[in-house]
Amino acid sequence: DDFDVESDEEESVTFAHNKQAEDEIISEIPVLKDQVSVPLETDESNNKVADGWDDDLDLDDDLDLDIPGKSPPADTTFKNESLVGPPQREALSSTEKHILDSLVEYIKSLPFIVASLNAVLEAEYNTYDYALHLCEYYEKRPQLRDYTLEMELPRMQYRAMLGDNTVLTEKQEVANYIARQPNSVLVRCANQSLLADILTVLTGPDLFIRPQQLATTVATTCAFTLCESYVQCDCRLNLSLPGISGDRFDVAYLDVSVVLQPGVPSVFYKLKEVILLIDADESFLEGTAIFLASMAMDDVHFSEPSAQASNADAFRDSFLMQLSKTQQIVQA
Numbered sequence: 001d002d003f004d005v006e007s008d009e010e011e012s013v014t015f016a017h018n019k020q021a022e023d024e025i026i027s028e029i030p031v032l033k034d035q036v037s038v039p040l041e042t043d044e045s046n047n048k049v050a051d052g053w054d055d056d057l058d059l060d061d062d063l064d065l066d067i068p069g070k071s072p073p074a075d076t077t078f079k080n081e082s083l084v085g086p087p088q089r090e091a092l093s094s095t096e097k098h099i100l101d102s103l104v105e106y107i108k109s110l111p112f113i114v115a116s117l118n119a120v121l122e123a124e125y126n127t128y129d130y131a132l133h134l135c136e137y138y139e140k141r142p143q144l145r146d147y148t149l150e151m152e153l154p155r156m157q158y159r160a161m162l163g164d165n166t167v168l169t170e171k172q173e174v175a176n177y178i179a180r181q182p183n184s185v186l187v188r189c190a191n192q193s194l195l196a197d198i199l200t201v202l203t204g205p206d207l208f209i210r211p212q213q214l215a216t217t218v219a220t221t222c223a224f225t226l227c228e229s230y231v232q233c234d235c236r237l238n239l240s241l242p243g244i245s246g247d248r249f250d251v252a253y254l255d256v257s258v259v260l261q262p263g264v265p266s267v268f269y270k271l272k273e274v275i276l277l278i279d280a281d282e283s284f285l286e287g288t289a290i291f292l293a294s295m296a297m298d299d300v301h302f303s304e305p306s307a308q309a310s311n312a313d314a315f316r317d318s319f320l321m322q323l324s325k326t327q328q329i330v331q332a
Helices: 002-027 056-063 094-124 128-139 144-152 171-179 185-189 192-202 282-294 309-331
Strands: 157-161 216-226 231-242 248-261 266-276
Touching (some): 094 192, 094 248, 094 266, 094 282, 128 185, 128 248, 128 266, 144 171, 157 171, 192 231, 192 248, 192 266, 192 309, 231 282
Antiparallel strands (some): 216 231, 231 248, 248 266
């Protein structure tokens, strides 16, 4: 028992000593003047100190508070535009809607234009007088032989049909055939210059190629057949329109043919078939309407080309010059 009493006294002394040291350390901690004591929150239902784990519900409620001047929370829901579609643009202006209506009418009319244009070709171009003038045009331009040989033969389809039923299709064989005929009118006209008159007839505000809608055509394929008495050109013209950014898209194909016989003389122009590549639907043409409206094309007026021979010659010369420059750019 004496041992136990002595141990208790030692423990009491040690505790008193440690308590005194602890009080001295606490007394040295500075007290902030503005320090505010915050009372602990208690749960009134069971008088327990709140530990914060049950505050999630209150936090969610705070997000839904309708505070004046506070912006609503951003919608962070993932949206796949490929499924829900692009954002809707504003409605078309009256000018854009007017142009769109004319574009829809334009596409619908293309298959029905061919018959009326063939009637024009038959009455004004497929005549003896015009064939005679066309032959005179080529007789005065011997340089067109070199144009055929150097510019057209390498990139177009050619074949030469000889009197003994031999058909030449290889490029070098056709080139040798052309080289042996330095004064042939057939060789001079065996190029895209034969298409100039057709393009004149096709172009107009209510025709196949409408300038006010920035429609253009490009010959995608051309095949020339050279015989002893005639030359024939079979061509596919590609009609295109500008899109909303100005990039062009295909609208239709038009197959055409020209046959020229200098010895008679006679010429025969024919539009064959229009192949539509798009539907006459506003969804395909809305971008074109917006672009044309931005270019103020609704107020532009174009005069129809003249069918007079002198103007046709000037257009044919200009057409060939443009083709030559384009080919030089492509080759460069």
